[in-house]
Amino acid sequence: MKKYVDVIGIDVSKLTIDAHIYNRGVHRVFSNTSKGYKALLSWVEKHLGKDLCFFCFENTGHYSTNLSVYLSENNIDYVEESPLTIKRSSGIVRGKIDQLDSAMIARYAWLYKEELTLSSPKAQDIQELGRLLSFREQLVRDRTGKMSSLKEMQTLLSSPSTDDCCIIVKKMIHYLTKQITTLEQSIKKLIRSDELLEKNYQLLNTLKGVGLILSCQLLYHTNNFKRFDSWRQFSSYCGVAPFEHSSGTSIYRKNRIHKIGDRKMKTLLTLASVSAIQCDKELKQYYEKKVAEGKPKLVALNNVRNKILSRAFAVVKRGTPYVELQKFAA
Known part of the structure; x- marks a missing residue:
């Protein structure tokens, strides 16, 4: 990596981001929005000026995606690291608050700056694919729960109320199945929209045992x-x-x-x-x-x-x- 003079550790949560400048020892909280990111850069420039620095934060899925895209669009160096890697490198930590976590992330990034590799956001198509797969998994989980409930109801003594409940649950299972099918069609459409994605998808599907979901x-x-x-x-x-x-x-x-x-x-x-x-x-x-x-x-x-x-x-x-x-x- 480049010769950086400081690092900004960021703890990302759903609504806010806690930022900590390691060598300056200053901390501040910003909103996890574009407006908050702009304020973050202004705050960093105020303390570091034109000095070369980079940002480091944990990969927290959807919560950190917007931050990584914003930094990339503004040509700012950043490292998106595994939360487990940071946690295991920090030794014994007894307390847990966002301010402490941001300082811990900054310390990790500064100590291992020579070994870290700068990150870049995934392509838009890959991000969309991840969202579709995640939502499909949620629907499948919901359908599995409803199927378990239906099986349990059918083992009970037959009664008008039980029969009505079974009918309702069957309709819910049928509806979820239709939505899962619709999502799978959307996934296939997304893959077809990118030539390289479509090519690799078709290659993976030539393997026996590898279907739509595993390929994606x-x-x-x-x-x-x-x-x-x-x-x-x-x-x-x-x-x-x-x-x-x-x-x-x-x-x-x-x-x-x-x-x-x-x-x-x-x-x-x-x-x-x-x-x-x-x-x-x-x-x-x-x-x-x-x-x-x-x-x-x-x-x-x-x-x-x-x-x-x-x-x-x-x-x-x-x-x-x-x-x-x-x-x-x-």
């Missing part, structure tokens, strides 16, 4: 395969990469996946791997081979998850669809 989540989390250099990095991000655990000569455990990871992606990859070993002969043989070698079924299934990721990155990198080689075996 891969495109979103990898920023259309620009965020990660290799499938191994993304595997670690998802929490499906095995890691060694040993110390000296007395402690040695089998390689295990770490509990830290994107649970949504891990779940989708699990569903995709279960589907793949049923409809993909190569992955089925690969899975059965690992089980025959004595590996637990969950470990073998995790190997299939990583196989799917390696294939996904391979087809996008090559720019050609996946070809099932067993079809052409003699």
Whole structure:
């Protein structure tokens, strides 16, 4: 990174942002709006003048998106970091208030400024894709809750009131299903509007076990395969990469996946791997081979998850669809 003289740590919440200039030791609260961002820049210029500085804040999803876009449009350097990374680098912290959090973020950014990489906002299409996927997930969760309620009602004794409730819940499930279908059509329309997004989506769909949602989540989390250099990095991000655990000569455990990871992606990859070993002969043989070698079924299934990721990155990198080689075996 450049030779900065100071850093501004920002704690982002729904309505406000707390800013802390590390070396100056000053703090102020602004609204989480365009007007607040403008006031923030004026405040920083008042204390630092033309000195070179950068901003650092946690990635808090929708709450921090507008701030990152505003800073990028004004050509201001910033780093959007994982909240867990900042938390684990801060040592023991007993209290929690926004002012303390902003100072903690500023301290982290200043100490690790040589190792940090400047951030940039995701493309507009990728941001829209993320919003649509997030809302679809919410609707699916609501529908699942209604289906559970319906199942519970149907186990009760039949009565006029119970029958009426079941009818209402069925209508709600039908309505939610229609809205989910409409959202999926909107997702497909959005993907078709971008040539590169459409190309990578079509390539991903040549993989067995990979459907609409997993393809879109891969495109979103990898920023259309620009965020990660290799499938191994993304595997670690998802929490499906095995890691060694040993110390000296007395402690040695089998390689295990770490509990830290994107649970949504891990779940989708699990569903995709279960589907793949049923409809993909190569992955089925690969899975059965690992089980025959004595590996637990969950470990073998995790190997299939990583196989799917390696294939996904391979087809996008090559720019050609996946070809099932067993079809052409003699």
